């Protein structure tokens with residue numbers, strides 16, 4: 329079959345990196361064909377409507393201090409709903425509150441006297457907050473790279489603060505609680521959390537890619553389109569159809585890229601996985617927009633939140649949506665009963681009235697980013713590569729990677745260099 333050449337650049341993958349890359353190229357007058365194997369754009373940021381509930385595929389939040397994403401997105405149109413800056417921590421059957429006292433000054437007493445961390449820990453949080461306020465995201469990426477655990481110890485935090493707060497809070501962000509993730513990623517997320525809020529779009533996380541995809545000219549995005557083979561200028565779809573272009577971008581994680589480029593030796597990164605259970609509840613167990621964490625190291629549950637406490641659109645009228653995240657992949661037969669029994673310790677008998685809606689097992693959730701992790705090549709065999717693996721494993725990182733790739737292509741097109 330002779331390849332048809334319709335657009336100047338073909339991008340494979342309509343996750344956030346592919347969408348950001350496409351928009352940057354189109355803004356600069358380059359025509360783009362975006363190919364996506366799934367039924368809709370968004371990649372790892374998708375939301376399903378089930379019985380009137382909005383179920384994000386895995387609990388995730390948009391940090392409204394993200395600088396690049398904030399410029400690209402119309403945040404007002406997303407109608408972001410914020411979590412309270414802090415957390416409720418369940419530890420040994422007790423409930424403690426740890427708030428960001430700079431943003432919730434009235435919580436200074438509850439937070440200062442909470443047994444999570446000593447007074448020195450609380451002063452160190454303030455020190456870290458101020459030191460990162462004066463560091464740009466770019467500067468953070470150049471800093472010495474340690475594991476987050478070593479970094480926190482060197483910063484002076486007590487073992488209790490590390491074990492009962494950081495392991496749990498950052499465990500939910502990094503999807504691992506050994507805190508082996510890069511300290512650059514820790515500093516980046518800590519800065520974002522203290523400079524803004526963790527939020528959810530009122531109609532679910534998928535509103536983010538939906539908003540970006542809506543800006544694409546008609547005919548740019550083809551969903552349900554699996555690319556099965558590529559070379560420098562040509563792609564073959566699973567249907568046998570061939571398309572060609574001047575440049576190709578693989579906006580997919582490196583294991584998916586390796587499958588399409590078997591002759592190249594791309595860095596394959598490890599994945600972190602998470603299991604997320606959703607329950608319909610007659611009443612919210614939290615009754616406020618806050619994340620609840622487990623402070624017990626042997627607990628199965630990492631965090632609980634009630635998205636419908638932030639936005640009523642997450643649940644049908646008169647019901648609440650409870651989201652429960654558990655690190656790793658779980659499909660053992662008694663998994664759900666173990667989760668429910670732990671939830672009962674946290675919230676008592678009301679849990680018996682909860683109805684299980686769905687469990688998502690997300691194997692490829694976040695790429696491992698330890699100090700030893702090398703990002704994949706930005707170009708291989710003449711093909712451009714982008715994804716969150718090239719920057720930080722986050723919405724912001726995926727958008728930056730897509731935009732940077734577009735800028736490289738624009739440079740190549742303007743200089744004519746290969």
Ligand SMILES: Cc1cc2nc3c(=O)[nH]c(=O)nc-3n(C[C@H](O)[C@H](O)[C@H](O)COP(=O)(O)OP(=O)(O)OC[C@H]3O[C@@H](n4cnc5c(N)ncnc54)[C@H](O)[C@@H]3O)c2cc1C
Nearest residue numbers: 341343344345365371372386388389555715716722723726
């Ligand atoms: C459970 C979970 C929690 C998270 N929590 C947060 C959070 O709280 N805050 C935050 O900022 N980030 C969070 N993230 C990370 C964030 O969602 C990702 O970093 C980002 O979405 C990655 O975008 P991407 O474009 O790099 O990759 P992807 O989203 O993986 O996009 C790749 C796309 O390529 C497509 N594709 C692959 N192969 C082919 C092929 N052969 N043909 C056609 N299409 C193909 C895929 O279908 C996919 O749509 C979380 C992610 C998960 C899963």
